Structure formats: C-alpha cells, structure tokens
C-alpha cells in the first residue's frame with residue numbers, strides 16, 4: 087500500500103514537472119464565451135438510428151433530445167467542437183461548428199406523399215425539454231436572444247431543418263428569440279401592400295438580418311431559398327419563397343425593433 091502511494095506521488099510529481107508553470111493570479115476582464123450561437127436540427131430518423139449516426143459517424147452534436155421520454159443526451163462536451171453545421175454562415179461569420187452548440191431533435195422531418203409534403207410534428211415534451219436546455223445554455227454562455235438559429239438559417243441552400251413545424255413562437259414566448267410585434271407588422275404590411283419593395287431590398291434586409299444571400303437584385307433560386315428559410319421561422323403558414331408584403335413587414339419590423 088505504501089509503495090503504491092509512493093509511486094502515485096512520484097507519478098504526480100513527474101506530471102507537474104513536465105508541464106509549463108503558469109501563474110493564474112490575474113484574470114482579464116476582456117473575455118467571453120467562444121460559443122456565439124445555438125443551432126437547432128432534426129435528425130430525420132428515430133432515436134436508435136440518431137444515436138448511432140451521431141456517435142459513430144462523421145456527424146455529431148452536443149445534444150440530442152429524444153421524443154418520448156424526452157431524454158436529453160450530451161454527446162459532445164460544450165467546450166469541444168461538434169460537427170453539425172457543415173458549410174455555414176451567419177452575420178458574416180463562417181464555419182459555425184467552432185462557435186456554436188448544436189442540438190439535434192429526434193424527428194422524422196418530412197416525406198413527400200400523394201397529398202404533398204408531410205412534416206412530422208414535434209412532441210410537446212421534447213420542446214419543453216429543449217426550452218429548459220436553451221435557457222441554461224443561454225445563461226451560462228451569456229447569449230443574446232438572436233443567437234438561436236435553425237440549420238436552415240445558416241445553410242439555406244442545403245438544409246430545411248428543423249422545418250416549418252418547429253415552434254419558434256413558443257421559444258419567443260419564453261423570451262429566447264426576438265419576435266416581430268403583430269401590430270407593427272400589420273401597419274408595415276399595409277404600407278408594403280401599396281408598394282412592394284424590390285428584390286434588392288429583400289436581399290439587403292435578409293443580409294442585415296444575418297443570412298448569406300445574393301445581392302444582385304434578381305429573384306433567383308438561391309434568393310428564394312433564403313426567403314423560404316426566413317418564412318419557415320416567422321410565417322410558417324406559407325413558406326413558398328416568394329417576396330410578399332407580409333414577409334417584407336416581418337423582416338422590416340425584426341430588423342428595426344429595439345430588442346434586436
């Protein structure tokens with residue numbers, strides 16, 4: 087026993103001697119968390135397959151939330167990088183894996199049936215578990231309300247998750263994301279109905295909001311995809327990617343409200 091303790095002590099001493107000597111007496115005021123965003127996804131498959139994909143494959147996420155029961159799994163420590171966002175951009179920042187926390191929700195996503203596209207609703211318990219987790223992460227990393235994003239926000243040309251059934255408004259009710267005030271939207275929409283802003287205006291406003299979007303003034307597929315990503319969040323009844331007065335009003339109010 088004494089020999090074991092002695093060898094343990096020697097091992098510890100050797101470990102100390104080999105590393106650099108660091109004085110941690112002073113702490114800088116100028117610092118914040120490396121985490122800037124939380125990016126939400128759905129897995130497009132069931133729990134067992136989600137766990138397999140996220141723990142054994144190239145893709146990973148910090149958290150995975152099951153449906154029922156809504157177990158929250160942590161698969162990657164928050165101070166490590168998970169591989170969930172891929173090629174991504176927001177507010178001019180790129181490759182967001184390094185600056186974000188990824189949360190995957192077990193959900194089948196969509197399938198295209200005879201009556202069109204069917205999206206699977208999210209389980210209420212899963213959303214409640216997500217809200218508790220989001221509040222905790224936001225507080226610990228001192229994140230502002232605009233920092234929770236959809237995968238479709240940061241990669242609108244490739245991704246649609248978490249899709250148009252994800253309850254963004256529920257998150258807004260909890261103070262987790264900004265939400266355009268209905269009265270202001272109605273007033274602004276009336277103005278835009280008289281004259282709809284041109285495509286260049288939409289592109290400029292979407293870029294100001296955070297999206298990577300073309301700025302050539304043409305309504306091409308890339309621009310439609312970005313408009314659809316925005317609509318999937320704030321106008322879920324219709325996400326056809328067309329620039330219209332309601333979309334313009336939502337965008338304008340969000341970009342010009344003080345809570346942003």
Ligand SMILES: [Zn+2]
Pocket residue numbers: 126127128170237245247
């Ligand atoms: Zn995703």
